[in-house]
Structure formats: C-alpha cells, structure tokens
Amino acid sequence: MADSQQAAKPKTAWWRSLGPALITACVVFGPGSLLISSKIGATHGYQLLWLLILTGVLMGTYMTTAARIGVVGGATPCTLIAQRLGRPVAAIIGINLCLICSSFQFSNNLAVAAAFDTLGVARLFGDPAQMTERTRSFIDTGVLLTFNVLVIAGVFALRQVYRGLERIMKIMVAFILISFLINLFVVKPGLGAVFQGLIPSLPEGVSLSLPSRSETGIVDPMLLIASLLGTTFSVAGAFFQGNLVREKGWTIGDYKNGIGDSIAGVTVLTGISAIIMITGAAVLKGQPATDIGDLALQLKPLLGPATHILFCVGLVAVAMNPFVINAMIGGSILADGLGKPARLSDRWSRWFTVLVLLIGMGMAMIVLHTRIEKVDAIVFGQALTVTGNPLMAAAILWLANRKDIMGDKRNRLIHNILGGIGFIVVLLMAVRVLYILALKMT
Numbered sequence: 001m002a003d004s005q006q007a008a009k010p011k012t013a014w015w016r017s018l019g020p021a022l023i024t025a026c027v028v029f030g031p032g033s034l035l036i037s038s039k040i041g042a043t044h045g046y047q048l049l050w051l052l053i054l055t056g057v058l059m060g061t062y063m064t065t066a067a068r069i070g071v072v073g074g075a076t077p078c079t080l081i082a083q084r085l086g087r088p089v090a091a092i093i094g095i096n097l098c099l100i101c102s103s104f105q106f107s108n109n110l111a112v113a114a115a116f117d118t119l120g121v122a123r124l125f126g127d128p129a130q131m132t133e134r135t136r137s138f139i140d141t142g143v144l145l146t147f148n149v150l151v152i153a154g155v156f157a158l159r160q161v162y163r164g165l166e167r168i169m170k171i172m173v174a175f176i177l178i179s180f181l182i183n184l185f186v187v188k189p190g191l192g193a194v195f196q197g198l199i200p201s202l203p204e205g206v207s208l209s210l211p212s213r214s215e216t217g218i219v220d221p222m223l224l225i226a227s228l229l230g231t232t233f234s235v236a237g238a239f240f241q242g243n244l245v246r247e248k249g250w251t252i253g254d255y256k257n258g259i260g261d262s263i264a265g266v267t268v269l270t271g272i273s274a275i276i277m278i279t280g281a282a283v284l285k286g287q288p289a290t291d292i293g294d295l296a297l298q299l300k301p302l303l304g305p306a307t308h309i310l311f312c313v314g315l316v317a318v319a320m321n322p323f324v325i326n327a328m329i330g331g332s333i334l335a336d337g338l339g340k341p342a343r344l345s346d347r348w349s350r351w352f353t354v355l356v357l358l359i360g361m362g363m364a365m366i367v368l369h370t371r372i373e374k375v376d377a378i379v380f381g382q383a384l385t386v387t388g389n390p391l392m393a394a395a396i397l398w399l400a401n402r403k404d405i406m407g408d409k410r411n412r413l414i415h416n417i418l419g420g421i422g423f424i425v426v427l428l429m430a431v432r433v434l435y436i437l438a439l440k441m442t
Contacts, residue, residue: 033231035111037273040224041280044206046189046197051225052277053198055233056270058422062238062393063262065400065415070242071250073405077242078336080399087339093395094337098356100236100388101330105360108323110367112147113140137368144368148361151324155350180275189282197281211436218439226429232273235392235426240329243336247343330356387433389426397423 040048066077073080082090122131122139131139202208211220220226241262328344331353336342342349397419400411411419 037276038280042284044203049197060266066241070245098334106363109364235389
C-alpha cells in the first residue's frame with residue numbers, strides 16, 4: 001500500500017474530480033451500445049430495461065473495485081499482479097485486454113463509417129443513389145483510412161494525453177446527454193410501460209436455450225442479450241479504472257472521490273443506454289433497426305428536422321468518443337502487462353495504441369468489401385468481447401481481496417457477492433460465445 005501513509009489532500013470539488021470514470025463510460029458506451037440498445041428497444045420494447053439496470057450495477061461494482069485497487073494499492077493492476085504472480089501472468093492479462101479492445105475497435109471503425117454516411121459524406125463524390133456498392137465501400141475505406149491517420153497523428157502530437165482526453169470527453173458527454181435527452185422529451189414515452197420494463201422477465205423469442213443450427217445459419221436466442229452485456233458490462237473497461245486513477249495521480253486521500261467518480265461514470269453509461277432503449281421502444285417498436293444511419297433516417301420524420309440534427313450530433317459524438325480511448329486502453333494495458341512504461345503519454349503505450357488502431361481498421365475494411373452485413377458484424381464483434389472478461393473479472397476480485405494490497409479496504413461481503421454474480425455472468429456468456437464459434441467452424 002504505497003500511498004497509504006500519505007497525507008490526505010484538501011477536499012476537491014466533486015465535479016473537478018470527475019474524469020477517469022467518464023473516460024471509461026465513453027469507451028464502453030460506443031456505437032455498438034447505441035445500435036444494440038436501439039435494436040433491443042425496437043424488438044422487445046421496454047421489457048429488457050431491468051437487464052440494463054442490472055448490468056449497470058455489476059459494472060459499477062467492478063469499476064469501483066478497480067478504482068479502489070489503483071488508489072489503495074499504489075500501482076496499476078498489472079503491476080500488482082506482476083509483483084505477486086510474475087511478469088508472464090501480467091503479460092497474458094495485457095494481451096487479453098488488447099485483443100478485447102481490438103475487437104471493440106473493429107466495431108468502432110464500422111460505426112464511424114456509418115456516422116459519416118449519415119452526414120452525407122458520399123455526396124462529395126457524386127449522387128449516392130447512382131453509386132454502386134463497390135464505390136460506396138471505397139468511399140468508406142477512404143474515410144476510415146483518413147480518420148485513422150488523423151487519430152494516429154493526434155496520438156503522437158498530444159504531449160499530455162490524459163489531460164487532453166479528459167477535457168474532450170467532458171464536452172462530448174455533455175453533447176450526448178443533451179442531444180438524446182431532448183429527443184426523449186420529444187418522444188414522450190409512457191411512464192407506466194417504462195416502469196413495467198423494470199420488472200424482470202424474458203420477452204417472447206428470447207430464451208436461455210443454447211444456440212442451434214438452422215437452414216439460415218446459427219440461431220442464438222440470446223444474441224442481443226449477450227451483446228448488451230458485452231457493451232454495458234465491460235470488465236475490461238472496469239479493469240482500466242485502476243490505471244486511470246494512477247494517471248490522475250490519486251492517493252488514499254482521494255479514495256472517496258475515486259468511488260464517487262466511478263459511480264458517476266456508471267450512471268452516465270447506464271442512463272444514456274436507457275434513454276436510447278426507451279426512444280427505440282417508443283418510436284421504432286416493430287420496425288427494423290439494422291443500421292445506425294437507417295436508425296437516424298427513421299427517426300427524422302418522427303422527431304422533426306431540429307431534433308434529428310441533435311440526434312446526428314449525438315450519433316457522431318458516440319462514434320468518435322470511444323475511438324481513441326479504446327485503442328489507448330488496449331495499448332497502455334499491453335505495455336503495462338509487458339513491463340513497459342504504461343502512462344498514456346509514454347512511447348510504448350502510443351505505439352501499441354497504433355497497433356490496436358491498425359488491427360481495428362483492417363478488420364473493418366475487410367467487412368466493408370465483403371457481403372457481411374455491418375450490423376451483424378458489429379453485434380457479433382461486441383458479443384465476442386465477452387470471451388476475455390472472465391480473466392479480467394478474476395484478476396480484479398483476486399486483487400481486491402488481498403490484504404497485503406488493500407489492507408482494511410479489502411472487498412466486503414456485498415462486494416464479493418455482486419462481484420461473484422458478475423463473474424458467473426461473464427463466464428457463462430464467454431462459454432456461450434465459444435460454443436457459437438465452435439458451431440460455426442463445424
């Protein structure tokens with residue numbers, strides 16, 4: 001407990017302490033969350049709101065736990081693991097989280113292409129209605145290539161990466177909240193139906209049965225639920241809280257602020273997802289929500305020109321938010337796991353960030369030039385991220401229960417109960433995804 005002997009700092013205004021959890025919320029709530037929440041609302045109405053709240057509670061448990069580890073333990077989670085279990089174990093965790101972020105980055109690239117499509121970028125090159133699918137794919141590829149090059153340039157241009165990210169994210173979160181809240185007030189959902197959605201139940205067509213093979217392919221009755229868990233209950237994102245509080249320079253004196261920051265971040269994440277799900281249930285019930293761009297166009301006649309513009313502003317913010325942060329999480333944790341300097345501004349973190357960016361861009365470009373449906377690719381990519389979550393969850397629970405690390409701030413019974421439920425959930429979902437992969441390969 002390197003920081004346990006340090007004097008407490010003067011109390012800081014709560015809003016100044018916000019930062020690490022907002023960054024995590026921004027990377028977790030990405031375009032996949034927007035699409036999946038909208039699709040669940042359009043397909044099942046308000047019936048899965050209870051599941052969203054449950055995943056928010058589980059996410060909050062892991063975020064606050066990881067923040068405590070970073071503040072009280074005096075080092076990043078990977079460093080603490082390397083000190084006690086050896087560098088190879090820490091390296092495995094770093095590689096695992098890097099792969100999870102690469103899978104997220106693949107979805108982020110597809111969503112950025114969709115966001116620019118919504119803004120009409122294709123019109124700069126002619127009439128989109130007259131373009132072939134191949135031409136549109138090349139335009140999307142050019143957009144992604146240009147965007148990634150600009151992001152990579154920004155990664156190396158910023159001297160203090162964390163400070164820049166924190167300021168940008170606070171502005172972007174404000175845009176997202178304002179945009180979608182105004183749309184929610186325009187939609188005016190029925191409060192009775194919303195509250196009824198908080199009662200646990202499984203909608204028609206959703207079951208706990210295993211995926212099966214049919215004439216049309218693999219049928220998974222829980223695909224949307226798995227995707228919702230993958231986007232809202234991100235143990236990898238929670239794990240990174242331990243690094244972010246170290247970036248912020250928090251000590252034991254900032255312990256309460258760290259917990260409050262994590263709660264605020266989860267509230268933002270869950271709240272925005274709930275707003276999107278409720279909006280989808282209110283205006284898209286029974287309609288297909290298969291593409292982010294199509295979703296915006298479907299809402300235009302219902303919301304009107306002004307609120308549609310606000311929706312598009314929120315859409316672009318959602319698409320941009322996780323793009324850089326997700327790649328930096330993967331890059332810095334990989335550097336940390338390998339024993340390299342792992343602050344966001346360090347050289348190894350930047351280079352590994354570029355690696356995640358290139359992997360995500362390459363995978364997205366393959367999808368753009370094949371017949372694979374974008375929405376299927378995004379949903380499957382988000383579901384695939386749950387396969388690495390059990391290792392992250394086990395690492396967080398193990399660290400949080402170590403007396404030599406946490407002292408009297410070890411996990412209490414309620415933390416371990418909620419943490420245990422979360423671990424069982426991500427383990428079962430990971431097994432389910434691996435089962436689907438096995439079906440696809442046989």
